[in-house]
Amino acid sequence: ALTLDGILLTMFEAGNPAAERTAEYVRRHLPQHMVFDLVVPRTPATADAFAAGQPVVVREPADAASQAYVNLATLL
Numbered sequence: 001a002l003t004l005d006g007i008l009l010t011m012f013e014a015g016n017p018a019a020e021r022t023a024e025y026v027r028r029h030l031p032q033h034m035v036f037d038l039v040v041p042r043t044p045a046t047a048d049a050f051a052a053g054q055p056v057v058v059r060e061p062a063d064a065a066s067q068a069y070v071n072l073a074t075l076l
Helices: 017-029 044-052 064-075
Strands: 007-012 035-041
Touching: 007 017, 017 035, 035 064, 044 064
Parallel strands: 007 035
Antiparallel strands: none
């Protein structure tokens, strides 16, 4: 059975007006309990991992995006 535990904002760039507006919109229009407080930042390692067809947590475990995914996994 598939369940929805929440909505995760990924590829988030703090300080980017478009990213900030999108995050605000999502948080304002969706139920508060459904949007995770944790966000996954956009980092060069995420782009490199995507291009290589690998998970960022395998390719660059110390990267901030990898750490965000690990933190999310420990919450669930």
